[in-house]
Structure formats: C-alpha cells, structure tokens
Amino acid sequence: MISLTIDGLPVQVEEGASVLDAARKLNINIPTLCYHPDQDVKANCRICVVENEGQRTLLPACASPAAEGMAIHTNSPRVRKSRRHILELLLARHAQDCLHCKRSGTCELQQVSEDLHFVKTPRYPYRPRSAEMNDESSMSIVRNASKCIACGRCEYVCNEIQTVHAISKVNRGFDVNFVPAYDRPLGESVCINCGQCVQVCPTGALTIQDSCDQFWDALETDKLIVAQVAPSVRINLAEALGEEPGTVSTGRLVTAMKRMGFHLVFDTDFTADLTIMEEGTELLGRVKNGGVLPMVTSCSPGWIKFCETYYPDLLPNLSSCKSPQGMFGALIKNYYPAKIGKRPEDICSVSIMPCTAKKFEARRPELSTDEAPDVDFVITVQELARMIRSAGIDFKSLAETPFDNPFGLGSGAGEIFGATGGVMEAALRTVYELVTGETLKDINFEAVRGFEGIKEAAIQVGDLPVRVAVAHGLGNARKLMDAVRSGKADYHFIEVMACPGGCIGGGGNSIKNWKLMESRLEAVYGEDERLPIRKSHENPAVNSLYEEFLGEPGGHKSHELLHTVYTDRSYLLR
Amino acid sequence: MLEETRIVLRNVDEIDPVSIEDYRARGGYEALKKALSMTRDEALSEIDKSALRGRGGAGFPIGKKLSVTKAVDADQKYIICNADEGEPGTNKDRVVLSGDPNSVFEGMAIAAYIAGAAKGFVYLRFEYPYIFPILEQALENARKAGCLGGNIFGSGFDFDISVVSGGGAYVCGEETALIASIEGKRGEPQFKPPYPGVKGLFGKPTVVNNVETLANLPQIIQNGGEWFANIGVPNCTGTKVFTLCGNVARPGVAEYPMGTNLKDIFEAHGGVKDGKDLQGFMLGGQSGNLINPDQMDLPMDIDTCRARDAILGTGTIMVMDDYCEILDIVENIMSFFIHESCGKCTPCREGNIRMHEIIHNINAGDGKLEDLDTLEELAEVMQITSLCALGQNSSYPVITSLHNFRDDYLKAIERGQRA
Ligand SMILES: Cc1cc2nc3c(=O)[nH]c(=O)nc-3n(C[C@H](O)[C@H](O)[C@H](O)COP(=O)(O)O)c2cc1C
Ligand code: SF4
Ligand code: SF4
Numbered sequence A: 001m002i003s004l005t006i007d008g009l010p011v012q013v014e015e016g017a018s019v020l021d022a023a024r025k026l027n028i029n030i031p032t033l034c035y036h037p038d039q040d041v042k043a044n045c046r047i048c049v050v051e052n053e054g055q056r057t058l059l060p061a062c063a064s065p066a067a068e069g070m071a072i073h074t075n076s077p078r079v080r081k082s083r084r085h086i087l088e089l090l091l092a093r094h095a096q097d098c099l100h101c102k103r104s105g106t107c108e109l110q111q112v113s114e115d116l117h118f119v120k121t122p123r124y125p126y127r128p129r130s131a132e133m134n135d136e137s138s139m140s141i142v143r144n145a146s147k148c149i150a151c152g153r154c155e156y157v158c159n160e161i162q163t164v165h166a167i168s169k170v171n172r173g174f175d176v177n178f179v180p181a182y183d184r185p186l187g188e189s190v191c192i193n194c195g196q197c198v199q200v201c202p203t204g205a206l207t208i209q210d211s212c213d214q215f216w217d218a219l220e221t222d223k224l225i226v227a228q229v230a231p232s233v234r235i236n237l238a239e240a241l242g243e244e245p246g247t248v249s250t251g252r253l254v255t256a257m258k259r260m261g262f263h264l265v266f267d268t269d270f271t272a273d274l275t276i277m278e279e280g281t282e283l284l285g286r287v288k289n290g291g292v293l294p295m296v297t298s299c300s301p302g303w304i305k306f307c308e309t310y311y312p313d314l315l316p317n318l319s320s321c322k323s324p325q326g327m328f329g330a331l332i333k334n335y336y337p338a339k340i341g342k343r344p345e346d347i348c349s350v351s352i353m354p355c356t357a358k359k360f361e362a363r364r365p366e367l368s369t370d371e372a373p374d375v376d377f378v379i380t381v382q383e384l385a386r387m388i389r390s391a392g393i394d395f396k397s398l399a400e401t402p403f404d405n406p407f408g409l410g411s412g413a414g415e416i417f418g419a420t421g422g423v424m425e426a427a428l429r430t431v432y433e434l435v436t437g438e439t440l441k442d443i444n445f446e447a448v449r450g451f452e453g454i455k456e457a458a459i460q461v462g463d464l465p466v467r468v469a470v471a472h473g474l475g476n477a478r479k480l481m482d483a484v485r486s487g488k489a490d491y492h493f494i495e496v497m498a499c500p501g502g503c504i505g506g507g508g509n510s511i512k513n514w515k516l517m518e519s520r521l522e523a524v525y526g527e528d529e530r531l532p533i534r535k536s537h538e539n540p541a542v543n544s545l546y547e548e549f550l551g552e553p554g555g556h557k558s559h560e561l562l563h564t565v566y567t568d569r570s571y572l573l574r
Numbered sequence B: 001m002l003e004e005t006r007i008v009l010r011n012v013d014e015i016d017p018v019s020i021e022d023y024r025a026r027g028g029y030e031a032l033k034k035a036l037s038m039t040r041d042e043a044l045s046e047i048d049k050s051a052l053r054g055r056g057g058a059g060f061p062i063g064k065k066l067s068v069t070k071a072v073d074a075d076q077k078y079i080i081c082n083a084d085e086g087e088p089g090t091n092k093d094r095v096v097l098s099g100d101p102n103s104v105f106e107g108m109a110i111a112a113y114i115a116g117a118a119k120g121f122v123y124l125r126f127e128y129p130y131i132f133p134i135l136e137q138a139l140e141n142a143r144k145a146g147c148l149g150g151n152i153f154g155s156g157f158d159f160d161i162s163v164v165s166g167g168g169a170y171v172c173g174e175e176t177a178l179i180a181s182i183e184g185k186r187g188e189p190q191f192k193p194p195y196p197g198v199k200g201l202f203g204k205p206t207v208v209n210n211v212e213t214l215a216n217l218p219q220i221i222q223n224g225g226e227w228f229a230n231i232g233v234p235n236c237t238g239t240k241v242f243t244l245c246g247n248v249a250r251p252g253v254a255e256y257p258m259g260t261n262l263k264d265i266f267e268a269h270g271g272v273k274d275g276k277d278l279q280g281f282m283l284g285g286q287s288g289n290l291i292n293p294d295q296m297d298l299p300m301d302i303d304t305c306r307a308r309d310a311i312l313g314t315g316t317i318m319v320m321d322d323y324c325e326i327l328d329i330v331e332n333i334m335s336f337f338i339h340e341s342c343g344k345c346t347p348c349r350e351g352n353i354r355m356h357e358i359i360h361n362i363n364a365g366d367g368k369l370e371d372l373d374t375l376e377e378l379a380e381v382m383q384i385t386s387l388c389a390l391g392q393n394s395s396y397p398v399i400t401s402l403h404n405f406r407d408d409y410l411k412a413i414e415r416g417q418r419a
C-alpha cells in the first residue's frame, strides 16, 4: 500500500493507483475531460492537474501514479488558476450553444464548467475548430467540429476498440481535428455507424442523428403508426430517464409510447425468436449439406458493414437472415396490412432501437418493399427518452401496458439478444431441442455469457459436437475473422455483435461505461428467467405465423421476406 | 583573450570524418577498449564521477539515466542518439556529427556497454540528409575495423548502430515523440512515467541522449571522471559547445568550459556585427530567454542561468542589434511554436496561438494594458500544465521579453492608444 496526503487528508491506495483514484477514494472531485474509465489514460486535456508539494510543474491526476509520501493539493491557487484558464482556452473554441445542444444536461464540458464555477466570457475571441462545422452526412452520427475539445476519446474507441479507423487525428497544433480519412464526410467513410464514438464523446461534438421530428410529423398524418421495440430498449430506457441502471420498464414504455401517440406497439423479441427459427434452420442446413462454415450471425448492422468493408471475402459466411428489425419491417409491410385490411403505404413503421447503425440498416435497399422502406425511421433509446420528456410524461409513475398482438409475444431467448452471447444461447436452446428432440436439462449456457471479449464453447448436439464462438466489439471480431480467413477457426457458428457488450452497449443508449453495463447485463438475464417462455421454438405466436403465413422455416416465403444479400464495400478503403 | 577548450570538438576539422584510421590515430576507440576491460559498474562510476549532465536541454545527469536502464531486466535495450537538432539557430550537433561521427558512435557504444544494450540508433534531423552518407560510411568503416558490430575487440560485447531519418518536426526531438516516430507512429510526446529508460522504444528500456552528451563519454573514460569534473563549475562540469548567431561579428560554433561568462564569449566573437549597438541576447534557442545588455555579466552554466531567469538550453547565443524590434522577434517566435506544437495537450495547442494573437495585437497598436496580465497568467499556466517541455517552455521568450524589455510593450500599447 502507498500512503500519501491529498489536501491534508491521509489516504492509502494500492500500488499502481493514480492520484485521481486516490482523490476519489477521499470523495474529492477532480474534474476530467479526456479521461474515460474504459480507456487508456491520455493525459492531454490537462483539466485534472494537481499540485505536488515541491514540484514546479503540476501533475495530471489521471496519469500520475500515487507515490509514497506525496503531498497533493487539488485546490491550491495555482491549480484553480490553471484549470480555469485551460477551460477558458477550450471554451474560446467552443460553440457554447448549450440551449439547443443534444448533450446539454449530460455534457462533461458543461459539468466541468459548472464545477469550476466558470461564469464569465472567455477573454479570447472565438475561433472555431473547423470551418466545416457540422457533418450531417451520416444517417447515424452527427459530427460537430465546433464542439470538439480534441480529447481523443472517439479516436481511441474507433481505432483501438472497434478497429474501424473511421476517425483519426489529423493536422498539428491549433488545427488538430478528428475526422475520417481523406477528409471524407462521415457518411461516405468506412464508419460502420456503431455510435461507440457518441458513447465516449464528452461533449456534443458527436451525437446521434435525430429522427424524433419524423414521429411528431407522422402524428399529423392519417397513417397507422406502429412501432417495434428492441429487446434492450426495455433494459435501458429507464436508465436514460434517470432511474437506476438495470431498471426494466417494459410495461411502462408501452404506456408512454401509447400516450405519445403510437397506435400499436410491438415487440422485436418476437422477430428475434423468428430469427432463431430461420438462422437455426440455415445452420443445420449448412452443416448437413456441406455449406460454408462457420456461419456468422447477421443481426448487428454495424458488424455487417464492417464485414462488407474489411472481410468481403467472408460474406458467404454471413447468415442470410435479415436482422430482427429487418424481419419485423418485412412483416409489417407485407403481411400485416392485408391482415388488418390496409395498404402498406397507410402504415408508418417505426423501430425503437438501442442502436445507431439500425438507422443505416433501415435505409438499405434490401430492406424495402416496392422501393418503400420497410422501416420508415428508427428512434434510439436516447431519442425516445427525450421524446417522453418533451411529451410531459412522468415515466416513473406510469402504469404498465402489454405489447400489442399479433407481434406482442417474445421468449426469454429473444430477450437475451440484447446481450453479447444472447443470440448464440438462444440458437443453442432451439437447435439442441429441434435436432435431438430432447428437452435441455439446463438451458443456461453460461460459457457464452459475460463480457469476455471472445468466448468459445463446444456443445454436443446429438452426434455433432457443435463448436461456437462469440465476439463483441469489432476489435475482437477482427481477431476471430482473421482466424476464419486463415483457416485456423474450425467453428460451426459464430456470433458477432459490433458493440462492446452487445446491444445493451449500443451507441443509441444513454452514455455507458463497463460498470453501468454490469447492471444492464444482470437485468437482461433477470428478464430471461422471469419470462414464462424461454425458447424461441416454443413461442406460440411465432409458430402460428409459420402455420398461417410463412410455411416452413427456411421455406420459400421466408426466403423472400426474411433473408437478404450483402454488398462488397471494400472500395471504401481505397 | 578567451581560448576554446575542445573536448567534444577535439577532432573536428582535424580528421577525415569517415576515416577510422584518422580517428584511431588520435586515440579513437581506445576509450571503448578501456571501458570493455572494466566492469560495467566501474565504467559507470567514472561517468558518475564526471557528473556530466545532458546537453540536449534538460541537463539531466547521464550517469543516473544509465544506472536506471542498467538496473532493468530486459531481453533487449536500446541507445538512441538524439540528433534531431530542431532548434533554429543551433548547429552544434551537426558540426560534431559531420566532423567527427566516431566520437558519437564510441560514446554510444560505451553507454550501451554500461546499460546492457546491443543496438543503437542515430535519429538524424530530417533537414540534415547530407550527413546521412557520412554516417553510413563512417559506420561501415568502423564495423570493418572491428570497432562496432559483433564481438567488439574480442570482448564478447556486440553493438551496432543504425541511422534513422527524423520526422521533420521540432517536437520529434522530444524523447518520447522521437521514440514514437521511430516506431512509425505520430510523433507526439507521451506522458512520463513510464520513462524511456524503463519502457522506451518498442516497449524496451531505452537511453536517449544528445549528440554532444554522448561525444563526451570517450574522453571521460579515457581521462577519468575526475579530470572531467575539474573542468567547468562544480555543479555543471565539462565544456559546452555554443552556437553564436544573429548579429554577431564572428558567428559559429565554439566550445568553452561551463560557467564561462557570456560577456567574454560575446567579446571573443567580435561583438555586434557592423559596429552596431547591442540591444540584447536571445539565449537557449526559440524557447529561450531574451535578456538585455545589463544582464550580460552571466556565467553560462545550467544552474546560474536558471537562477537568473535565463536558460542555457542548447547553448545557442543569438545576438540582437538595436535595429531589431523585440515585439517582431517575439511574434515570430510564437508563430514558430504555433506551427510546431503537436496539438496533443490543451495549454500548448490553444495557448501558443493566443499568445501570438495578443502580441500581434499589441504590436499592431490594438493592445491594452490588461493584455500584459493575461500574457503573464497564460504563460504561467502553459509552463506548469503542458505535457511536454515544448509547451512548458515556449512562453519563455514572451515572459522574459515582457520583464526585460517591458518598455517595448508599453510603448506599443501607448502608440496604439494615441492613434
Ligand atoms: C520540443 C522538444 C524538442 C527537443 N529537441 C531535442 C533535440 O533536437 N535534440 C536533443 O538532443 N534533445 C531534444 N530535446 C530533449 C529530449 O527530450 C531529451 O531530453 C534529450 O534528448 C536527452 O538527452 P540529454 O540528456 O543528453 O540532453 C527536445 C525536447 C523537447 C521538449
Ligand atoms: S457540447 Fe456541451 S458545452 Fe458544448 S454546447 Fe453542447 S452542452 Fe454546451
Ligand atoms: S460510429 Fe463506430 S465506426 Fe463510426 S466513427 Fe463512431 S466508433 Fe467509429
């Protein structure tokens, strides 16, 4: 243990702890901006400087190891002066239009400004970071350079964690900027729309492309507004509205959406179950007929674009199944209208997603019917939370309402799609029972659960030892795909989720870190345990859809509506 | 009249720089031989006794650096000779490297022996391409003569050197940025710790030293640490290679004992050029100090300079005659730093340009008295919070000129207010 004092208070910390850790142990608040609990320390913003007695220069608390006998001061005149001046320099380059900024209220810069009691106009004239202020080219992400404080957190997540290399630091000195290569707009870059950069950006420089107005506008039409709600939305929405992380709010969210004006609210867990039926059938078909293996899941649109860009040679490995959102959209526009006696164009199809990449996916031509998109627009958890607030709804006090039928029933297997390993577990539950005809003794596949970057398991299914692997975060996916490419991976089935942790860690949720993710994960498996049906093939609503409309899993109708094709996008790398 | 004391420059202009025979004829590689006959601790103790401090600007004792790296257990260690010499107006490393490269190689080999390294790099300034072939040829000749390479002088000690071209940016001379640059990354300084001596190039313990520092080592081993410690002043031993430039009658590179008076050096180089009047000096390069003639009685060693609010730095002495406009000079220097800041940390990225902005305004007649307070405060914040020494030092010209040439600022502000 190392002993030091901070502001005169003695404290002991483990070897390797930083001065920041030590201060937090004493509940002393040191402002930070470039520091992120899930990332390597960068020590570039300098807002966390502290004074170590006897040292001429100040120390960045985040990067300085606590050392025996240190006498740290976090509130000396030199520290106060320095922090406020550094903030002043940052603000002199910052748009400061908090009143209409998407991050107002959750912005770390705003918080630091408040914490430092900075209540004056900067002495320096405003000089924005870049002439091209707003990049709205992407369907998922908006980049506003005038709010960038050059902390480097986006670059870290995009390059080190996701290995997408869409955002990198360019130029030097005052002109430093974080932009896609070749000065391309984000929407034309290799960006795969995962929104992980939005999750780590401390300010409003990276935000979600906002679709809320499309909903309010739809209310002024005669259209039937139907929504599908993804598995992790019920896990994350309450948190986005200020409740404890991991608070499940399924019934309340349906109530809120109805109050806002949605006519029908359906459950994407239903098409998650449907996905398992189709994907499981596809997998067994590939195994039986010597098809391309390993088969890789296709529900994560960030992952799909990544594969299309970096691994076009492995596109045949991708399951041809549309994502649950895509399947839902197809049913809404092709099956549902006839059932209720309406035309597809009378329906406004909205999805509520934890994911920014779903906004891009919804615009894929493959996911349309007669050139009209199957999903008209996508609302993320962050946006839904904002809409609920702007509708004047007190979410906390709402009563519960069930999802609407005929797409209101989902199994626990569909629900765990929200977490890394969930699709795999759901598939294993169904494939095992369909192949062997036996009931699983233990349906919890612990080996594929949790936040380990790459998870592997082998499950005996009848006489076939099925080898599976699960990756979340594209850096991990890259490792697996490199192994597949070089023939070193003899798996049958691989699950990939673009976002670290899976959809509960998706870019469309409220701002996360790994600590919050633990609570979200717990909630997912809690829901699974709670639900009466926990296997996709036991979902009666899914089975009756096959009987009534689709026929067989993997049959002709399924292929027409529920399966898709992919595009080589490696040209984006040139 | 002041005479030079040549340790580092002893062979320059006396030998063919690439000839190993010439170098050996003047005792070259005898020091390495001697070091190899000593234990590593014995050799280190000579360096410690010499009390040699780094000549690249920071003045850190090389003996301490070597002992840190020596103590680390690692399968690979490196010695890097920092020949980035990006300081405008400084030429001394170029003179040593192009005039007597073997003295640097021999110094590197001695450092490598002590630290336990087998591989060295000379990180050569991007703008010095013509030195590249000289170094390559000298290396080749030294290898052929068995002075470098495998099993040197049959001692079992292996050491070889490669020359790498610099990244072309001033900040690449900062040791952690330099290492990143050799690794093929963006040349940006890293927070220390970890120090390169423990975790440097490719994650391995790495000793980074300036050309001039390394070129001293052979003479220290050859003549003993005590001999060296008797040159110069007690806390700052040996000589310093100074570069005289600007409006000086006889510009160029010259070597004097540490602590030699600035006034004597100035006079030994003929005073101001063309018989003009002296306005002041700029010491220590771009991030150095502007001092006025009243401050000229100044012993040039690291600590005295520091104590008098001056900087020895790389030993550059720029003479300014009375035709120079101080504010123009300072404005110019700040343009240099705007350009050279790597942009990683806030105070330097945002601060240099604001300093420039204020000085430009004052110089253009748009200044206010409060601006001087802002400059003082900004300078202090940059000095104590910047990540690397570039941002920590870039405001020195501003702050020293503000103190030592305050009238120039006040007059410019007044001029503006009258207009
Ligand atoms: C911006 C910047 C530029 C530097 N440039 C050089 C350089 O060109 N040559 C050099 O030897 N040291 C330079 N240094 C100092 C190095 O970081 C390092 O301290 C030095 O190479 C150590 O060698 P020494 O102990 O022999 O002086 C620079 C430092 C900074 C902050
Ligand atoms: S990024 Fe933060 S500080 Fe900047 S305008 Fe938005 S809320 Fe305000
Ligand atoms: S959305 Fe994902 S891929 Fe795109 S820039 Fe952000 S982190 Fe990178």
Ligand code: SF4
Binding pocket: A147, A148, A149, A150, A151, A152, A153, A154, A155, A178, A200, A201, A202, A203, A205, A206
């Ligand atoms: S865009 Fe956001 S995360 Fe990226 S460098 Fe700027 S402020 Fe940091």
Ligand code: SF4
Binding pocket: B171, B188, B189, B340, B341, B342, B343, B344, B345, B346, B348, B349, B386, B387, B388, B389, B390, B391, B392
């Ligand atoms: S002080 Fe300047 S040069 Fe050094 S790291 Fe910071 S921005 Fe880069």
